[in-house]
Amino acid sequence: MVRAPCCEKMGLKKGPWTPEEDHVLVAYIQKYGHGNWRALPKQAGLLRCGKSCRLRWTNYLRPDIKRGNFTREEEDTIIQLHEMLGNRWSAIAARLPGRTDNEIKNVWHTHLKKRLKQNTAPPNQATSTITQVADDKAVQVRQVTKPPQVTESCVPTTAGFENSIPSPVSPQQSSCNFSSSSTESSSILTYENRAAVASAAEDECMDSLESNWTQASNTIGFWPENLSGMDEFWLEALKEEKLDGQEEGFPAGSVMMDPTYQAPLSPLTFPVYQDDNMDFWLNVLMEAGQMQSMPEF
């Protein structure tokens, strides 16, 4: 069966919306809501198809839309979410309050794709790229080594921290900053000290970036059964992605936490901590009470 084009009716207007049309649409929706988009334009007296009205409302006129340029944090979040979710713009938009899927899609195609391309240098150039500019370096490091940044709804933004690099702290360096006590909350880095730790570890991480860390292709992850207290953001991602074929090797009921961020790691982008590093991190997680049992590999 062939679907009839949305705006096949003659006389329906296309193209940019006028302020008058906007006013009519907003006034109508404020008064009656938008239960039926198909019927709306006729009832509101607009010479538009329902689809056009819906698009105009959801992408532009909705009162909760945040206008203006994307912040660096928002852009970074988009990059990380895109890494995790792919071109699922609506899923990405759901994690960026006030931003629409269309807007995010646009900013991806016009800015971020380009930026990522610049930052994705061949391995033998990666180190020099990383050390260029602090701003770019932060992006590069997060892109290569970190699980996606959680959104503001998950982790409060700490002023000043956004410019310090949430580095993949090496076990040797970070161990001195962790309490091994499973009863103390200090077994997880605080916002106050993690920036310092990250900064201190940065140089070493740069050097060992390629040898000690691998990217998400060797993802480890699992489906958590005990969800209490877990970050909603990741849980949603976990549920959506279903973790097909990626949950093997981890016992049900375990949740891998990022000890630096106090947030569940994204099983889709979690970098593999190799060999002895892996053991170290698993022990940290065990001691911090974030895993109920050691996984078998």
Place this chain on the structure above:
DNA sequence: AAATATTACAACCGCGCGCCC
């Protein structure tokens, strides 16, 4: 200053999904 190229973003298009009859 004019022509051309590039960028930014609003809007459109077609498809797939879910609901309802």
Place this chain on the structure above:
DNA sequence: CGGGCGCGCGGTTGTAATATT
């Protein structure tokens, strides 16, 4: 159970604004 309909999503296009030559 299959078809029609409405809606939302992602890809693409059109065009205005801006930068470059």
